[in-house]
Amino acid sequence: MTQSSTPLLRLDGVTVRFGERAALDAVDLEVVAHETVCVLGPSGSGKSTLLRAVAGLQAVDAGRVLLDGRDQAGVPTHRRGLGLMFQDHQLFPQRDVGGNVAFGLRMRGTRRDEVDRTVAGLLDMVGLPGAQRRAIAALSGGEQQRVALARALAPEPKLLMLDEPLGQLDRGLRERLVVELRQLFGRLGTTVLAVTHDQGEAFALADRVVVMRDGLIAQTGTPLEVWQRPASEFVARFLGFDNVVEATVHGEAADTPWGKVPVQPGAPQGPCRLLVRPAGVRLTGVRDGLPCTVTARTFRGDLVTLLLRPADGPPLEAACSLRDAPEAGTEVGVTFTAQDVVVLSVQPGSSTGN
Amino acid sequence: MAVPTAFFAVFFAYPVAAIVTRGLREGGRWRFGRIGEVLTDPEILRVLWFTAWQAVVSTGLTLLVALPAAYVFARFEFPGKRLLRAVVAVPFVLPTVVVGSAFLALLGRGGMLDDLWGVRLDTTVWAILLAHVFFNFGVVVRSVGGLWSQLDPRQEEAARVLGAGRFEAWRRVTLPALGPAVAAAALMVFLFTFTSFGVIQILGGPKYSTLEVEIYQQTAQFLDLPTAAVLTLVQFAAVATILALHAWTVRRRESTLKLVDAAHTSRRPRGAAQWALLWAVLAVIVLLILVPLGVLVARSLDGPDGYGLTFYRALLSVPETGGTFVVAPIEAVWNSLQYAAVATLIALLVGGLAAAALTRRAGRLVRGFDALLMLPLGTSAVTVGFGFLITLDEPPLDLRSTWLLVPLAQALVGVPFVVRTMLPVLRAVDERLREAAAVLGASPWRAWREVDLPLVRRALLIAAGFAFAVSLGEFGATVFIARPDNPTLPVAVARLLGRAGELNYGQAMALSTVLMLVCAGALLALERLRTDRSGEF
Numbered sequence: 086m087t088q089s090s091t092p093l094l095r096l097d098g099v100t101v102r103f104g105e106r107a108a109l110d111a112v113d114l115e116v117v118a119h120e121t122v123c124v125l126g127p128s129g130s131g132k133s134t135l136l137r138a139v140a141g142l143q144a145v146d147a148g149r150v151l152l153d154g155r156d157q158a159g160v161p162t163h164r165r166g167l168g169l170m171f172q173d174h175q176l177f178p179q180r181d182v183g184g185n186v187a188f189g190l191r192m193r194g195t196r197r198d199e200v201d202r203t204v205a206g207l208l209d210m211v212g213l214p215g216a217q218r219r220a221i222a223a224l225s226g227g228e229q230q231r232v233a234l235a236r237a238l239a240p241e242p243k244l245l246m247l248d249e250p251l252g253q254l255d256r257g258l259r260e261r262l263v264v265e266l267r268q269l270f271g272r273l274g275t276t277v278l279a280v281t282h283d284q285g286e287a288f289a290l291a292d293r294v295v296v297m298r299d300g301l302i303a304q305t306g307t308p309l310e311v312w313q314r315p316a317s318e319f320v321a322r323f324l325g326f327d328n329v330v331e332a333t334v335h336g337e338a339a340d341t342p343w344g345k346v347p348v349q350p351g352a353p354q355g356p357c358r359l360l361v362r363p364a365g366v367r368l369t370g371v372r373d374g375l376p377c378t379v380t381a382r383t384f385r386g387d388l389v390t391l392l393l394r395p396a397d398g399p400p401l402e403a404a405c406s407l408r409d410a411p412e413a414g415t416e417v418g419v420t421f422t423a424q425d426v427v428v429l430s431v432q433p434g435s436s437t438g439n
Numbered sequence: 440m441a442v443p444t445a446f447f448a449v450f451f452a453y454p455v456a457a458i459v460t461r462g463l464r465e466g467g468r469w470r471f472g473r474i475g476e477v478l479t480d481p482e483i484l485r486v487l488w489f490t491a492w493q494a495v496v497s498t499g500l501t502l503l504v505a506l507p508a509a510y511v512f513a514r515f516e517f518p519g520k521r522l523l524r525a526v527v528a529v530p531f532v533l534p535t536v537v538v539g540s541a542f543l544a545l546l547g548r549g550g551m552l553d554d555l556w557g558v559r560l561d562t563t564v565w566a567i568l569l570a571h572v573f574f575n576f577g578v579v580v581r582s583v584g585g586l587w588s589q590l591d592p593r594q595e596e597a598a599r600v601l602g603a604g605r606f607e608a609w610r611r612v613t614l615p616a617l618g619p620a621v622a623a624a625a626l627m628v629f630l631f632t633f634t635s636f637g638v639i640q641i642l643g644g645p646k647y648s649t650l651e652v653e654i655y656q657q658t659a660q661f662l663d664l665p666t667a668a669v670l671t672l673v674q675f676a677a678v679a680t681i682l683a684l685h686a687w688t689v690r691r692r693e694s695t696l697k698l699v700d701a702a703h704t705s706r707r708p709r710g711a712a713q714w715a716l717l718w719a720v721l722a723v724i725v726l727l728i729l730v731p732l733g734v735l736v737a738r739s740l741d742g743p744d745g746y747g748l749t750f751y752r753a754l755l756s757v758p759e760t761g762g763t764f765v766v767a768p769i770e771a772v773w774n775s776l777q778y779a780a781v782a783t784l785i786a787l788l789v790g791g792l793a794a795a796a797l798t799r800r801a802g803r804l805v806r807g808f809d810a811l812l813m814l815p816l817g818t819s820a821v822t823v824g825f826g827f828l829i830t831l832d833e834p835p836l837d838l839r840s841t842w843l844l845v846p847l848a849q850a851l852v853g854v855p856f857v858v859r860t861m862l863p864v865l866r867a868v869d870e871r872l873r874e875a876a877a878v879l880g881a882s883p884w885r886a887w888r889e890v891d892l893p894l895v896r897r898a899l900l901i902a903a904g905f906a907f908a909v910s911l912g913e914f915g916a917t918v919f920i921a922r923p924d925n926p927t928l929p930v931a932v933a934r935l936l937g938r939a940g941e942l943n944y945g946q947a948m949a950l951s952t953v954l955m956l957v958c959a960g961a962l963l964a965l966e967r968l969r970t971d972r973s974g975e976f
Contacts, residue, residue, distance in 0.1 A: 142877070179893040
């Protein structure tokens with residue numbers, strides 16, 4: 086956080102325990118104004134608890150939550166001036182769309198005509214113009230999501246928090262909405278703290294990604310940084326990378342069960358865990374590299390993921406274009422490119438599977 | 440939780456305990472020997488045997504008739520279904536005295552069957568059993584049918600696809616899911632019939648007597664308090680056992696089922712068999728429910744000089760000859776409405792607070808409290824009424840001379856209904872809705888007003904209606920404490936029935952009709968409000 090101003094939100098060693106288990110374990114986090122931060126992690130990693138702690142819905146066992154530099158201890162939820170979009174929206178079923186969006190404004194005693202104007206404007210903005218009188222039960226999932234967003238934005242919260250904002254929507258809608266949300270937040274200058282378990286969503290939405298695991302922050306960085314340089318085996322595997330092996334780095338190469346693998350200059354020396362991204366696995370003639378058998382092919386749009394069984398070592402995943410993809414059962418050779426090889430820091434006690 | 444606890448301590452536990460103490464203590468010493476003496480008396484054993492026997496048979500018959508109806512209401516779509524759903528619920532809130540008179544008009548001396556074929560059943564056990572089925576039919580149809588309609592038919596379809604026959608699929612998939620609800624409903628019916636009073640009092644004649652009737656007779660006629668006390672304890676133990684079983688089955692039901700919207704599970708009947716079933720159920724409803732009520736109305740209009748309003752007009756005047764009435768019977772209507780209104784307010788306050796307390800907390804203690812709230816439903820109302828008389832007559836609780844005594848006793852039976860109706864709805868209010876309101880800037884009080892209240896308002900009205908109807912019909916306790924110059928409707932009906940003469944009989948029928956219309960009116964008004972997330976009855 087290079088900005089000199091106070092961060093809008095700062096968590097200072099925040100700890101939340103449920104019995105023995107720490108849902109949040111001394112978490113430090115900062116969000117500056119106009120930034121979109123996405124907390125990414127598997128279920129049970131403590132990301133929803135993080136939002137609840139910031140909102141004041143969950144008591145904090147240790148540490149401080151600061152908004153605009155002010156400690157929020159003892160400030161009840163309804164005075165924190167935040168927006169929170171719940172996972173399943175939690176729209177008020179007995180109110181219509183307009184009543185839901187207007188709720189936050191009414192709580193602040195905003196004048197009636199101003200409420201009506203703001204509600205109309207917000208519904209226009211989220212693509213539901215004139216929907217004020219519609220019943221909540223009559224809305225589709227995507228429409229509910231838009232209403233929930235409009236409701237959260239209406240009181241102009243200083244920080245908007247989103248809990249799995251697109252979790253329940255189907256894939257096509259999700260991809261479209263992610264783009265819309267990003268544009269909207271950019272235009273409004275909203276500060277956003279979102280949590281999700283979907284890496285695609287996080288990378289598409291966020292300026293900065295925070296990966297969480299077991300109540301701890303595993304990595305923080307821009308989407309590109311996290312994608313290119315996962316900090317640990319856990320992060321790598323969570324992002325869907327399975328080519329992780331035991332290795333020892335000597336100079337610009339590492340000894341692995343797959344043989345010698347080139348690493349980038351300046352890589353830390355000695356024993357480590359090593360990630361080879363599928364894009365860095367190149368197919369060659371059988372005699373030119375590590376001999377492997379293609380055991381399965383999975384179509385991922387233009388790319389095909391190949392599952393390879395090498396003569397030695399664990400199975401390998403490779404990505405190649407649809408045109409070049411060999412049939413299952415083909416014998417191929419494999420080489421590795423250094424720029425897609427990442428030396429991972431070894432985490433004590435980290436599990437190898439997930 | 441403090442208010443409901445205090446209410447039950449003062450107006451339930453204290454009077455009942457006082458009665459039992461008075462019965463079993465003599466010269467400052469406990470006389471537990473009395474228990475043994477009473478329980479070996481062959482006459483008492485006969486009463487106990489009959490009480491249990493008729494309750495079992497009544498429950499069995501009710502299930503036999505009502506389960507097919509529950510199926511029809513759950514799975515078939517047919518015109519008039521909503522109205523019929525309301526109709527089957529009417530008997531349950533009818534005062535037992537009205538039910539008794541209706542069956543008397545149908546099966547009794549000079550009743551419809553007597554007129555037509557010379558058949559009289561009024562002193563036979565059949566009259567009692569029929570009246571019990573009439574009374575509880577709606578309980579089973581609505582509670583079991585309500586759940587049945589929310590079971591996903593696709594589960595049965597899944598079983599069919601896996602190779603189960605139609606009946607096999609029902610037996611293996613639907614029945615286990617329905618089992619706890621059927622058990623819970625059966626236990627409720629058993630409880631109501633086990634403690635039956637008004638129906639037996641009117642239809643049983645001298646031959647048949649249940650525990651509750653026996654308690655009444657021992658207390659009011661023979662003034663044999665020790666025997667009454669022992670019988671009260673026996674009934675108490677039986678009811679507590681039934682309620683414990685009931686709580687257990689209800690809990691099992693809550694924990695295991697995945698429910699769907701009832702609107703998507705019913706369709707029009709297909710094929711001759713399904714139409715036949717539908718018509719059979721409709722026929723049962725007509726014969727069992729509409730005919731007795733219709734006969735009651737017909738009898739009330741069938742005066743000495745042909746059909747007319749003779750009996751209704753007689754209700755308006757003070758009878759010259761009678762010693763039982765110092766006011767016109769019609770006054771009882773106004774009395775009843777006032778009492779029931781006050782009782783409803785008390786029941787809503789106490790029951791609402793209890794339900795709120797039960798929603799907020801969890802654990803063994805709360806579950807015990809939950810079951811405890813149901814106890815007044817099954818405890819001898821006669822004991823409660825008499826207990827009121829002997830305990831609430833001295834400072835600081837000198838209430839005997841106030842009119843408040845009657846509504847207090849009536850509220851006692853209203854509270855369980857309020858709790859049962861409110862609890863599922865309060866529990867269903869998602870905590871996160873309140874959180875959503877808080878994040879949007881609503882204080883806890885504001886969140887309750889904006890979120891909880893609108894969702895609960897319907898349930899509150901429904902609970903009020905139930906409490907009003909049962910208060911209006913309460914008989915066992917009221918008969919003790921209502922003052923002669925201020926009788927309630929059921930008390931007035933019973934008094935009229937207890938006296939000879941065609942005019943009295945006709946007036947009883949007329950007054951019962953009035954009572955029925957008031958209760959049914961309240962219920963039908965509520966049916967419009969009733970959500971599908973119905974109570975746990």
